[in-house]
Amino acid sequence: MLIHRVAIALTLSAVARRGSALDYPIGITNCGVQQWIPSPPKRAVTMNQGTTEIMLALGLEDRMVGTAYMDDYIWPELEEAYKKVPVIAEKYPTIEQLEAVNPDFVYASYGSAFRDGRVNYTDMVAEDECSLVDDQNRSHCREELHNHGIQTYLQKPYCELLEHRPEATTLETLYSEIWDIASIFDVYDSGRKLVDTIDGHFRDAAKVANGDGLPPISVLWLDGWDAEEPFVGACCGSVQTIVEKSGAKHIFDDLGIDDKKSWENVGWEKIVERDPDVIVLVDASWDLAHQKIYELCAHNITRELRAVQNRAFIQVPFSASTLGARIGALSYNLAEGFAALVKGEALPSLQFTDTSLADDGSDSSPQALSKAGARVFEKLPVWNGTDLNEFCPGSNVDIQIRDDIPLKSIEEALQEINDLGAQVEEAQSKATNQAQKNEELQAAQAEAQREAQEKSKMINDLEEEVDRLSEMVVMENTGARNSKVTSLATMAGLGLAMLF
Numbered sequence: 064m065l066i067h068r069v070a071i072a073l074t075l076s077a078v079a080r081r082g083s084a085l086d087y088p089i090g091i092t093n094c095g096v097q098q099w100i101p102s103p104p105k106r107a108v109t110m111n112q113g114t115t116e117i118m119l120a121l122g123l124e125d126r127m128v129g130t131a132y133m134d135d136y137i138w139p140e141l142e143e144a145y146k147k148v149p150v151i152a153e154k155y156p157t158i159e160q161l162e163a164v165n166p167d168f169v170y171a172s173y174g175s176a177f178r179d180g181r182v183n184y185t186d187m188v189a190e191d192e193c194s195l196v197d198d199q200n201r202s203h204c205r206e207e208l209h210n211h212g213i214q215t216y217l218q219k220p221y222c223e224l225l226e227h228r229p230e231a232t233t234l235e236t237l238y239s240e241i242w243d244i245a246s247i248f249d250v251y252d253s254g255r256k257l258v259d260t261i262d263g264h265f266r267d268a269a270k271v272a273n274g275d276g277l278p279p280i281s282v283l284w285l286d287g288w289d290a291e292e293p294f295v296g297a298c299c300g301s302v303q304t305i306v307e308k309s310g311a312k313h314i315f316d317d318l319g320i321d322d323k324k325s326w327e328n329v330g331w332e333k334i335v336e337r338d339p340d341v342i343v344l345v346d347a348s349w350d351l352a353h354q355k356i357y358e359l360c361a362h363n364i365t366r367e368l369r370a371v372q373n374r375a376f377i378q379v380p381f382s383a384s385t386l387g388a389r390i391g392a393l394s395y396n397l398a399e400g401f402a403a404l405v406k407g408e409a410l411p412s413l414q415f416t417d418t419s420l421a422d423d424g425s426d427s428s429p430q431a432l433s434k435a436g437a438r439v440f441e442k443l444p445v446w447n448g449t450d451l452n453e454f455c456p457g458s459n460v461d462i463q464i465r466d467d468i469p470l471k472s473i474e475e476a477l478q479e480i481n482d483l484g485a486q487v488e489e490a491q492s493k494a495t496n497q498a499q500k501n502e503e504l505q506a507a508q509a510e511a512q513r514e515a516q517e518k519s520k521m522i523n524d525l526e527e528e529v530d531r532l533s534e535m536v537v538m539e540n541t542g543a544r545n546s547k548v549t550s551l552a553t554m555a556g557l558g559l560a561m562l563f
């Protein structure tokens with residue numbers, strides 16, 4: 064009944080795309096293994112760097128009780144979050160180390176993480192045997208862990224059984240995984256944000272690669288050195304997606320198709336035949352990029368390759384080449400790096416900075432370091448006492464970094480829009496208040512003007528009255544004087560008469 068319910072359940076990725084709320088428990092089938100997730104996990108352990116970075120990119124560091132098997136250095140964008148999570152083992156943990164953190168979810172990049180020979184799961188599931196047997200007769204524990212309350216998830220390109228691996232590792236493979244993990248942990252919005260960010264980087268890469276209409280730059284992805292058959296990127300893994308999305312041509316996109324290989328060994332004669340423009344050098348503690356440069360320059364055949372003659376090398380950390388959160392950022396940075404090495408274009412300062420330090424902080428040669436960890440050599444380094452700048456054929460490409468105006472992220476732009484909106488509302492409110500004040504002032508001015516006019520009329524009336532009264536006074540005064548003169552004349556006449 065349980066299997067039937069799982070079989071008919073909607074896939075988590077489909078539910079996540081619709082944004083529908085999930086009711087726990089939820090059913091999921093991963094690499095052919097069916098399970099129920101009873102509730103969002105709270106004590107997750109990631110067994111490989113790629114899965115660690117996906118969890119951190121989803122903002123789930125507070126749900127993690129341990130990480131393991133770091134290939135190199137954590138993506139700087141996630142470094143602060145990574146510091147909050149305990150590292151329980153440098154490689155795969157022992158069963159004792161795993162049990163000590165009491166996990167309820169184990170998330171891995173490679174099938175070897177669940178292989179009984181790598182981690183002694185039988186000590187944990189003593190009454191059960193690890194029942195999943197792969198094509199090479201190796202036992203893996205998945206269902207037994209589920210029975211013990213530990214849910215699991217494995218990246219699909221590395222499923223234990225070949226039949227459960229996708230035909231090719233595409234963006235749909237990665238996005239489906241992100242939606243699954245976001246749904247399992249009930250962080251749909253974080254999943255959508257991560258997918259949008261990766262898509263945005265791919266669009267940026269396409270703008271760089273397709274701007275001039277020239278044929279795509281051809282690339283060899285050199286993972287492991289061998290004098291006869293090096294280990295290179297093949298048809299069906301993350302490498303193919305990274306190179307394709309950078310706008311370049313992966314010279315071995317047809318290699319390993321029958322077995323869905325992500326990497327494969329190939330003879331140097333085939334590499335010489337396809338003569339790439341650029342060689343991407345994977346840097347790993349077990350196979351250093353600087354050593355690969357030395358071997359390429361020392362080998363009689365490989366030193367004649369066009370990329371070696373032009374010193375068109377880009378170094379990438381192994382962790383960036385796996386299916387994970389920075390796949391978009393790396394594609395974008397590689398597109399810029401390819402254009403700089405082959406077309407002489409300047410690198411953007413928003414993505415690259417000058418450095419003479421290696422990842423471990425030791426001194427190295429001048430390089431342009433990208434946000435995703437890619438390194439474009441301005442001058443070849445010293446390896447094992449050999450100055451590769453003197454040892455290798457050809458000459459260095461003049462690498463320039465242009466000054467760019469910082470572009471805002473979507474979140475920053477939205478925040479600025481919100482801030483501007485608030486400022487507009489505040490300005491509108493102030494304008495309304497000022498308009499009201501202006502109306503009140505105009506009304507007061509009109510009233511004052513009316514009062515002034517009335518007072519002016521009163522003054523005019525008073526002045527006229529004063530003038531009228533003044534005239535009356537003058538007239539009265541004049542009449543009085545005339546009367547007085549007449550009286551005096553009369554009296555004088557009488558006096559004269561009396562005299563005469």
